[in-house]
Amino acid sequence: MTLNTHETDFDRKLNAKPPVELSVRDLRIAYATSRGPFRAVDGISFDVQPSSVLGLVGESGCGKSTVVKSLMRLLPDGTQVDGEVLLNGQNVLAMTDGALRKTRWNKIALITQSAMNALDPVICIGDQIIESIQAHENVSRKVAWARAESLFTLVGLPTARLREYPHQFSGGMRQRAVIAMALSLNAGLLLADEPTTALDPIMQDQIMSRIRAIQDRLHRSMILVTHDIGLVAENCNTVAVMYAGKIVEMGPVEQVLVAPEHPYTIGLHNAFPRMLAEGEERPPLISIAGGLPNLLNPPSGCRFHTRCPFATDRCSAQEPPLREVQPRRSVACHHAGQAVDFRRRATNPETWATAARGTS
Numbered sequence: 001m002t003l004n005t006h007e008t009d010f011d012r013k014l015n016a017k018p019p020v021e022l023s024v025r026d027l028r029i030a031y032a033t034s035r036g037p038f039r040a041v042d043g044i045s046f047d048v049q050p051s052s053v054l055g056l057v058g059e060s061g062c063g064k065s066t067v068v069k070s071l072m073r074l075l076p077d078g079t080q081v082d083g084e085v086l087l088n089g090q091n092v093l094a095m096t097d098g099a100l101r102k103t104r105w106n107k108i109a110l111i112t113q114s115a116m117n118a119l120d121p122v123i124c125i126g127d128q129i130i131e132s133i134q135a136h137e138n139v140s141r142k143v144a145w146a147r148a149e150s151l152f153t154l155v156g157l158p159t160a161r162l163r164e165y166p167h168q169f170s171g172g173m174r175q176r177a178v179i180a181m182a183l184s185l186n187a188g189l190l191l192a193d194e195p196t197t198a199l200d201p202i203m204q205d206q207i208m209s210r211i212r213a214i215q216d217r218l219h220r221s222m223i224l225v226t227h228d229i230g231l232v233a234e235n236c237n238t239v240a241v242m243y244a245g246k247i248v249e250m251g252p253v254e255q256v257l258v259a260p261e262h263p264y265t266i267g268l269h270n271a272f273p274r275m276l277a278e279g280e281e282r283p284p285l286i287s288i289a290g291g292l293p294n295l296l297n298p299p300s301g302c303r304f305h306t307r308c309p310f311a312t313d314r315c316s317a318q319e320p321p322l323r324e325v326q327p328r329r330s331v332a333c334h335h336a337g338q339a340v341d342f343r344r345r346a347t348n349p350e351t352w353a354t355a356a357r358g359t360s
């Protein structure tokens with residue numbers, strides 16, 4: 001990707017910033033509700049290596065956005081957050097407000113799914129980007145504007161449009177502007193929370209390839225949050241699959257998505273269209289019947305047992321820990337050893353229909 005002549009300032013900043021390594025340890029998050037604590041995230045741990053992309057995947061409501069908001073400390077007051085969020089060894093959860101201000105946007109930046117909410121309707125977009133730069137760095141307006149122009153070029157927007165207001169932009173352009181803004185401080189870790197969900201498929205592809213190009217070009221680390229397993233396959237190195245506030249399977253994308261071992265991942269795999277091997281017939285898409293359990297009163301044992309076609313008595317009695325089954329590959333299922341058989345049976349829609357009728 002070619003950058004314009006303002007590259008120098010941007011690259012100087014790039015080189016000045018060390019790579020970011022994230023290590024999340026036993027993160028537990030409970031929202032305060034009138035009906036008691038709602039444990040949206042229940043003891044998850046994962047790492048994001050410098051320059052790598054972690055996909056955080058799972059159906060709507062499983063706790064993905066709660067996790068990314070906690071990394072930026074953007075959860076509502078009163079939310080109980082325990083565990084550690086180590087950013088290059090520094091615990092974000094224990095930072096003073098001053099240290100947090102220096103970290104947010106500067107070291108970790110967030111792109112959310114609702115671009116419109118992230119932009120002020122009465123300030124032109126260029127000025128918004130400049131404000132965000134100048135809030136963190138002691139640079140002149142001219143330098144900040146030059147960087148905003150670089151960023152617009154990077155996300156594929158004409159620099160002349162920096163002087164326009166959000167309502168003059170299409171949805172896809174607004175989303176690119178938000179990405180430009182999120183990148184304006186060159187944070188080492190980019191959190192992209194369903195960055196393309198609101199867009200049509202062509203625009204989704206365009207924006208994702210922009211984000212990826214930027215991530216490759218700037219060697220940033222990224223967490224891509226999505227319910228779409230296809231996006232993970234195309235964009236991530238590692239994947240963590242969440243179900244009802246827990247990570248149920250984690251590992252290199254090429255392993256987890258090709259040969260999933262947790263029945264929930266197997267189910268997700270069947271529910272999305274995927275790349276086929278040469279000569280392979282397209283299998284039917286099968287959705288996982290039922291919904292997420294109520295976390296005010298989570299099911300006993302394995303949280304997936306109410307929907308799992310392979311559940312046994314042990315599954316409802318005993319919670320399966322997330323165990324390393326191979327180096328860098330973990331699965332939380334009592335019966336992960338039977339994954340080959342599960343994958344074969346899972347391609348039969350009747351397997352899931354039986355689970356839905358509660359006769360597993």
Ligand SMILES: Nc1ncnc2c1ncn2[C@@H]1O[C@H](COP(=O)(O)OP(=O)(O)O)[C@@H](O)[C@H]1O
Nearest residue numbers: 031038040059060061062063064065066067076
């Ligand atoms: N402020 C809040 N108060 C209470 N519950 C919340 C709040 N925000 C989210 N939740 C609940 O936490 C769960 C996880 O939500 P979220 O992290 O947004 O899931 P995802 O991003 O995977 O769709 C959901 O059941 C949601 O209803």
Ligand code: SF4
Nearest residue numbers: 302305308315333334
């Ligand atoms: S532990 Fe049991 S219920 Fe849970 S995913 Fe494995 S087989 Fe299914």
Ligand SMILES: [Mg+2]
Nearest residue numbers: 064065066194
């Ligand atoms: Mg979400």
